[in-house]
Amino acid sequence: MSDETPETPVDSPPTQADLDRPWRIWASVIVGGAIAAGAVLGLVLIPAGQRSHSHLSMHSAMSRAMGLSEGSPARVQPISTATAYPVSQVSWDPAVMAILRAGSTTRGAQIAKENCSACHGNNGVSAGNFPSLAGQSPEAVYKQLSDFRSGARVNVQMSPVAQKLSVADLANVAAYFAAASREYSALGSRDLSGDTATVTLAREGDSHRRIPACLACHVNGSGGPIETPVITGQSADYLLRQLNDYAAGTRHNDVYGRMRDVSSKLTPAERDRMARYFEGTL
Numbered sequence: 001m002s003d004e005t006p007e008t009p010v011d012s013p014p015t016q017a018d019l020d021r022p023w024r025i026w027a028s029v030i031v032g033g034a035i036a037a038g039a040v041l042g043l044v045l046i047p048a049g050q051r052s053h054s055h056l057s058m059h060s061a062m063s064r065a066m067g068l069s070e071g072s073p074a075r076v077q078p079i080s081t082a083t084a085y086p087v088s089q090v091s092w093d094p095a096v097m098a099i100l101r102a103g104s105t106t107r108g109a110q111i112a113k114e115n116c117s118a119c120h121g122n123n124g125v126s127a128g129n130f131p132s133l134a135g136q137s138p139e140a141v142y143k144q145l146s147d148f149r150s151g152a153r154v155n156v157q158m159s160p161v162a163q164k165l166s167v168a169d170l171a172n173v174a175a176y177f178a179a180a181s182r183e184y185s186a187l188g189s190r191d192l193s194g195d196t197a198t199v200t201l202a203r204e205g206d207s208h209r210r211i212p213a214c215l216a217c218h219v220n221g222s223g224g225p226i227e228t229p230v231i232t233g234q235s236a237d238y239l240l241r242q243l244n245d246y247a248a249g250t251r252h253n254d255v256y257g258r259m260r261d262v263s264s265k266l267t268p269a270e271r272d273r274m275a276r277y278f279e280g281t282l
Contacts (some may be wrong), residue, residue, distance in 0.1 A: 042065060043062055043065050043066055044062065046065065047061035047062050047064070047065045048061065085151070085152070085252065086150055086151060086152045087152060087252060087253060087254070087255060088143070088146070088147050088150070088152045088253050088255055089146065089147075089150045089152065090142070090143050090146045090147065090227070092139070092226065092227075099167060099168065099171045100138050100139065100142060100171050100174065100175070102168070102171060103138060103168075103171035103172045103173075103174055103175030103176075104172045104175060105172075105175045105176045105179050107169070107172040107176075108169075108172035108173045108174070108175050108176025108177070109176045109180075111165065111169055111172060111173050111176075112124070112173055112176050112177065112180075115161050115165075116133070116161075116173070119157070120132065120133050121134070123180050123181030123183065124176075124177045124180045124181055124184065125181055125183050125184050126235070128235070129235045129237040129238050130235070130238065131229075131234055131235070131238055132184045132233065132234060133177040133180075133184075134177055134180040134181040134182070134183065134184040134185075135177075135178075135180070135181070135182060135183075135184035135185035135220075135230065136177055136178060136184075136220075136229055136230060137178055137220055137226065137227075137229075137230075138171070138174040138175055138177075138178040139174070139226040139227045140174075140226075140227050140228065140229040140230075141173065141174035141177050141178065142170055142171060142174040142227075143227035144229075144253075145162045145165070145170045145173060145174065146162075146167075146170055147253040148161070148162035148163070149162040149163050149165065149170065152252075152253040153251065153253040184230075184233065192232065192277055192278065192280060192282075193282070194273065194276075194277040194282040195273070195282070197270075197273075198270075198273045198274060198277050198282060199277070201213075201214065201266075201270065201274065202214045202215055202274065202277060202278070203215055206265075209265050210265070211262055211265050211266070212262070214231070214274065214278070218230060218231045218232070218278075219232070225255070225258075231278045232278050232280070233278070233279065233280060234278060234279060235279060236275040236276045236278075236279035236281060237275075239274070239275035239278055239279065240271060240272055240275035243263045243266070243271040243274065243275060244263070244268075244271060246259040246260045246262075246263035246264070247260070247263035247264045247266070247271065
C-alpha cells in the first residue's frame with residue numbers, strides 16, 4: 001500500500017467566454033424584456049385605450065394593431081360635409097399683366113354704360129350702398145370681376161354680369177374705371193376723424209392681436225397687395241357688410257385669408273366703427 005497522498009487537481013483559469021457569459025445572459029434578458037414590453041404596449045395597452053373611441057372589440061383593435069385586418073384603432077374621423085370653393089384664380093403673372101395693359105378705356109366705357117352705371121354710377125361714383133369704382137387701380141377692379149366670373153366671389157347681381165364678359169372685357173372695364181372720374185380719388189384722400197381707438201386701428205393696427213393697419217394696404221400706392229381696393233369714402237353699409245362676410249367666412253376670395261383673419265379678430269362694434277370711419281361719418 002502506498003503512503004502517497006493524491007494530488008488536488010488544479011482548476012484551469014476561466015476563459016474569456018466564461019467571463020462574457022453573464023453579460024450575454026443579462027443583455028438577452030434586457031432585450032427580450034424590452035421587446036415583450038413593446039409588444040404589450042403596442043398590441044394590447046394602446047389598442048385597449050383606443051378601441052372605445054372607434055367602437056371596436058378588443059380582438060378587432062388588436063388585429064388592426066398587428067396588421068392582420070384593415071384600418072386603425074385610432075379615433076374615427078367624421079365625414080366632411082364641407083363644400084370646396086376657389087379662393088381666387090387671379091395670378092399676377094406676365095400674361096395677366098399684359099392683358100391689363102391692353103385694356104381699352106373706350107370699350108370699357110361702353111361695357112360700363114350697359115352693365116355697371118345703374119348701380120355704380122355713370123362715372124363709377126356710386127350714390128347708394130354699392131361700391132364706388134372710379135379711381136380704383138385696374139388690378140383691384142380686375143381682381144373682383146375675375147373672382148365674380150370664376151365663382152370665387154358670389155353675388156346675385158354681379159356674378160351673372162361678370163360671367164358674360166370675356167377676360168379681355170374685364171380688363172377693359174378695369175381700365176375704364178381706373179381712368180374715369182377723379183371725384184372718387186378726392187374722396188379717397190379726405191381727412192378722416194374718429195375716436196382714438198378706431199383711428200389707431202386704422203392707422204397703426206393692433207400688434208397684440210396681430211391686426212395690421214388698414215391704411216397700410218387700402219390706399220393706392222401704399223405698397224400692399226396690388227389688388228387691394230381703396231376704401232376711404234365708400235358706403236358704411238357696404239363696408240360693414242364686407243367685414244361681416246369676411247368674419248363669418250361667407251366671403252372668401254381674399255388670397256391667404258388676410259381679410260378673414262383681420263375681420264374675425266375685430267369685434268362687431270369695431271367693425272361698425274371702422275365702416276363708418278372710412279365712410280367719413282363717424
